[in-house]
Amino acid sequence: MWHRALKLPQRRFRVPAKMLQAQNHKGLYQAVGNMPQLWDDVRSSLDNPTASRAENSRRQSLLEVEHKRNWKKTKPISRVHGLHVKQQDISNRISEKERELEQLKYAQKLVQLQISESNGRNPTLQNMTPWMTPQSQMCVDQWKVENFNWSPQVRSKLEELFHLKNFWPKQLEAINATMSNQDVLLITSTGGGKSLCYQLPALLSTGVTVVISPLVSLIEDQVLSLRKRGIAARMLTSRTSPDEALCIYDDLQSNHPEIKLLYLTPEKISKSKKLMSQLDKCYKAHNLSRFAIDEVHCVSQWGNDFRPDYKYLGILKRQFRDVPIIGLTATATNKVTEDTKNILNISDAVVLRAPLFRSNLFYEVRAKPDTHQKVVKDISDTVKLSFNGESGLVYCLSRRNCTDVCKGLQSHGLSAAVYHAGLTSEEKTETHQKWINNEIKILCSTVAFGMGIDKPDVRFVIHHSMSKSIECYFQESGRAGRDGHPALCLLYFGYSDVFRLSSMVFTQTFGPENLEKMLEYCQSSNACRHRFIGRHFGDESDTCKCTGMCDVCSGFRAKISHDITEACRALLAIVKASRGNDLTGRQLIIKARQGGTENPELKRYTKEKLQSIVLYMLQKQYLSKLYCFTSYDKVLYLVPGPKSHDLKAGKVQMDFYVAKRPRETIYKKRFCNKLTPIVKTST
Numbered sequence: 001m002w003h004r005a006l007k008l009p010q011r012r013f014r015v016p017a018k019m020l021q022a023q024n025h026k027g028l029y030q031a032v033g034n035m036p037q038l039w040d041d042v043r044s045s046l047d048n049p050t051a052s053r054a055e056n057s058r059r060q061s062l063l064e065v066e067h068k069r070n071w072k073k074t075k076p077i078s079r080v081h082g083l084h085v086k087q088q089d090i091s092n093r094i095s096e097k098e099r100e101l102e103q104l105k106y107a108q109k110l111v112q113l114q115i116s117e118s119n120g121r122n123p124t125l126q127n128m129t130p131w132m133t134p135q136s137q138m139c140v141d142q143w144k145v146e147n148f149n150w151s152p153q154v155r156s157k158l159e160e161l162f163h164l165k166n167f168w169p170k171q172l173e174a175i176n177a178t179m180s181n182q183d184v185l186l187i188t189s190t191g192g193g194k195s196l197c198y199q200l201p202a203l204l205s206t207g208v209t210v211v212i213s214p215l216v217s218l219i220e221d222q223v224l225s226l227r228k229r230g231i232a233a234r235m236l237t238s239r240t241s242p243d244e245a246l247c248i249y250d251d252l253q254s255n256h257p258e259i260k261l262l263y264l265t266p267e268k269i270s271k272s273k274k275l276m277s278q279l280d281k282c283y284k285a286h287n288l289s290r291f292a293i294d295e296v297h298c299v300s301q302w303g304n305d306f307r308p309d310y311k312y313l314g315i316l317k318r319q320f321r322d323v324p325i326i327g328l329t330a331t332a333t334n335k336v337t338e339d340t341k342n343i344l345n346i347s348d349a350v351v352l353r354a355p356l357f358r359s360n361l362f363y364e365v366r367a368k369p370d371t372h373q374k375v376v377k378d379i380s381d382t383v384k385l386s387f388n389g390e391s392g393l394v395y396c397l398s399r400r401n402c403t404d405v406c407k408g409l410q411s412h413g414l415s416a417a418v419y420h421a422g423l424t425s426e427e428k429t430e431t432h433q434k435w436i437n438n439e440i441k442i443l444c445s446t447v448a449f450g451m452g453i454d455k456p457d458v459r460f461v462i463h464h465s466m467s468k469s470i471e472c473y474f475q476e477s478g479r480a481g482r483d484g485h486p487a488l489c490l491l492y493f494g495y496s497d498v499f500r501l502s503s504m505v506f507t508q509t510f511g512p513e514n515l516e517k518m519l520e521y522c523q524s525s526n527a528c529r530h531r532f533i534g535r536h537f538g539d540e541s542d543t544c545k546c547t548g549m550c551d552v553c554s555g556f557r558a559k560i561s562h563d564i565t566e567a568c569r570a571l572l573a574i575v576k577a578s579r580g581n582d583l584t585g586r587q588l589i590i591k592a593r594q595g596g597t598e599n600p601e602l603k604r605y606t607k608e609k610l611q612s613i614v615l616y617m618l619q620k621q622y623l624s625k626l627y628c629f630t631s632y633d634k635v636l637y638l639v640p641g642p643k644s645h646d647l648k649a650g651k652v653q654m655d656f657y658v659a660k661r662p663r664e665t666i667y668k669k670r671f672c673n674k675l676t677p678i679v680k681t682s683t
């Protein structure tokens, strides 16, 4: 092999052996082309008098290749592994551009339609009422009326069957739009009452409403609760027996199907030809009234939960043209919404976005203590301070974390249990039931537990580690306080979690981008948490009236600005000095704390402060992350970032936050009166 022929010190280069098996100097060059250190070695080995002529000529040709490449002018992009990142980045950008192109085409189509309408040549648009045109986005309030033919029945069903008095934001609009056979995308916060928006119309429409929902357990819960109310709801899932399936198919074929709501998983739609042919028959008999797609953001790769089977749902509009679709989600940015419309072929859908602000949730980000014991103690103190004996969730990154945290909480005298994919289904059901019935107060769980939890009195959702995206965090934390009473959403922001999560999401399509945004949320200690989340989802309206319901607005902390220029320079110098033997985030802190004469500046800072500075340097791109694959794992190293040169001249100010008022005072004020719900604006 070439590296051996050249007697190069292999240990210095983390290059997969496969790539080093290059047959000629071009291959080797491609394999290690971006490693300046290697060229230095080749150059110095040329001076070796003991080398044979053949060896020397091979080294010479390598140097010639290097020369042609004009190494010095070319900025080293990254290492071989970095090329993978770059390639992925390019393909991401290509798909983004493709989507933008699609959107532009759509916009062009709209303009053409409007032009032909004004020329009186387009019958489609002429037949539409004004509020049915795509511009209806601008006047969604027109759906917020109760003078449709079906309005009296909507009211009576709401009160008599669902025992509800008023509509929550955007419920009435969604019901009216879908009853008018419009395609609808409804985005409301978790617990915003999305189910009502297709369940109630299903009862007022002729035929069957097909509901597509991602989880079998969720489907079972919904069907059970509808059947308890005497509503003809059925499900077709992997757990449905053949006899039962036969009955359902017979009913779909009948002239007057009894089923009002048929629940399916997206896999069923994409895999069962039999089902599709039955739905087709039902459609041709005018008995298919609408499709409701729950967690519709799973359609889009931009979303946090992309599911390939959801993408297949584009077939619905192609096969059943006149059947309206209503998609529902709690987490869709504008980008996801547009993508979803394109994929589902519902470009004219009415998009209804309820304000995401939930005034009863107190959002807080807290620096994670550096040992497991201290974290558990902090959680336990927080629970005992304001939520003793109340129900809550602690989300952890791994099953092991769940077990450790659970044991820790139990040792502090709290009632806790674990819930994760490692439990048998009986154990899961038992634990879930005990938690629902308040026999167990705290569930330490992975994010696998959550979708469809409809427990109203969850008083706190604590994230032991941050989530992978704002979308995930909003959905997970949103399980708190569904009853409208005050509840806490606390997130522990830890230095090592940043690196751990970065390695986990690195290979996911939009993983690194989404994590970056989550990091921004954790680090932005001067922007209202509610507003940050709202803006992320495109809610630019002024509906966020936080009034002290987050750590930033409640004035917990005081800001102290520090000049950290010298510290940044010293940290960057350490990173630069170790090139070729790169440092992980943890190693950098250890080196920085060892200090030495060359880094006296760094001794002024505590470990926690140094960690904050390193994260700040990553945020400002003075440092970058470099991902490397070893045989067993992915390792993340720190390297100088694209903006590291700015450190030479400019000054860097960083805000540190110190406690101003005791947390107890704030908590007392926010959570003492948990019995008074903070009511949603209703219609």
Ligand SMILES: Nc1ncnc2c1ncn2[C@@H]1O[C@H](COP(=O)(O)OP(=O)(O)OP(=O)(O)O)[C@@H](O)[C@H]1O
Pocket: 164, 165, 166, 167, 168, 171, 188, 189, 190, 191, 192, 193, 194, 195, 196, 330, 452, 453, 454, 482
């Ligand atoms: N208008 C209303 N008034 C009072 N309660 C309501 C109203 N609409 C829905 N609810 C209640 O709110 C709770 C949550 O409703 P639902 O499960 O439909 O929310 P969701 O938006 O689907 O939540 P998730 O995003 O978690 O799936 C239910 O218990 C439901 O009965």
